[in-house]
Amino acid sequence: ALTVTVKTKSSPSVAGFHCQVGLRTLEELSVASAPVAEGAASGYVVRGSTNTPLLKTRIDIDGDLGTLDLTSAKATMAINGGAITKASLFATPSDVFNTSMPLGEGVADPSGEITITATGAATPAIDRKGTWYLWLTADIDAATPAGSVISATLTEVTLGDTNFAVTGDNTVELPVKAGLSGTYTVGKSGDYTSFNAVRQALADGVEGAVTFEILDGSYNENIFISDVKGTSESSPVTFRSQSGNRAAVVITGSMPTSSVDIYAEPNPEYISYHHEGMVQVQRTPYVTFRDMT
Numbered sequence: 001a002l003t004v005t006v007k008t009k010s011s012p013s014v015a016g017f018h019c020q021v022g023l024r025t026l027e028e029l030s031v032a033s034a035p036v037a038e039g040a041a042s043g044y045v046v047r048g049s050t051n052t053p054l055l056k057t058r059i060d061i062d063g064d065l066g067t068l069d070l071t072s073a074k075a076t077m078a079i080n081g082g083a084i085t086k087a088s089l090f091a092t093p094s095d096v097f098n099t100s101m102p103l104g105e106g107v108a109d110p111s112g113e114i115t116i117t118a119t120g121a122a123t124p125a126i127d128r129k130g131t132w133y134l135w136l137t138a139d140i141d142a143a144t145p146a147g148s149v150i151s152a153t154l155t156e157v158t159l160g161d162t163n164f165a166v167t168g169d170n171t172v173e174l175p176v177k178a179g180l181s182g183t184y185t186v187g188k189s190g191d192y193t194s195f196n197a198v199r200q201a202l203a204d205g206v207e208g209a210v211t212f213e214i215l216d217g218s219y220n221e222n223i224f225i226s227d228v229k230g231t232s233e234s235s236p237v238t239f240r241s242q243s244g245n246r247a248a249v250v251i252t253g254s255m256p257t258s259s260v261d262i263y264a265e266p267n268p269e270y271i272s273y274h275h276e277g278m279v280q281v282q283r284t285p286y287v288t289f290r291d292m293t
């Protein structure tokens with residue numbers, strides 16, 4: 001049965017309307033066009049980081065039914081003076097990277113060749129039509145010297161039973177930088193005198209767990225943390241009162257309390273904040289604010 005209800009803004013009735021109903025056979029999901037690499041996913045990588053995006057590849061999906069699972073992907077990776085402990089492939093329905101949909105992973109052989117295969121029956125799959133993005137990522141050994149260069153090429157992708165050569169800008173070379181790790185103080189007599197100085201220090205990323213202990217005092221500034229590379233479950237960034245007295249560390253900003261915005265893509269469950277002030281965390285998971293007012 002088909003019921004059509006017509007509503008208008010100005011009149012309870014209309015002179016008529018036209019409705020056309022047809023039948024169409026639903027089709028299985030398929031790749032509409034070969035994957036096209038769009039070049040480097042970032043400007044550099046941080047040693048010790050995991051799931052660091054290297055290369056972004058666009059793929060268009062057509063159809064209505066089922067899912068498209070990764071069968072395998074072929075890539076090459078090398079890093080001078082260092083080691084790549086794992087390569088992975090993720091999928092996202094937008095051009096913003098996140099790790100919620102891992103398609104597969106693999107390890108480079110001595111020649112640098114990598115075959116990425118599905119990680120198991122529970123591996124998520126591409127489940128609807130539209131433009132998707134595939135992300136080639138790497139876990140980079142923490143002992144890799146700063147100044148090294150990582151090179152990566154994604155050559156082919158097999159979804160279901162169909163193999164595709166990757167075209168476009170499918171080779172990248174990115175410098176490796178050292179990131180922050182350890183415990184630092186923030187305040188007039190601290191390692192960093194302001195949260196703005198902290199933001200600048202985080203610009204090169206983290207290569208291990210980082211804790212900022214905030215000295216007692218009032219800080220008349222907004223806190224803005226964005227796009228910090230290298231944060232992970234094993235390398236979180238924590239801001240906390242050194243004294244443990246949240247009333248002794250007061251953050252004030254130019255915005256009223258009601259305008260606080262917290263952005264935590266792609267993993268909002270790993271963001272926490274307490275009380276008032278203005279705090280923004282954008283595209284940086286695993287960040288915690290504790291014992292501050």
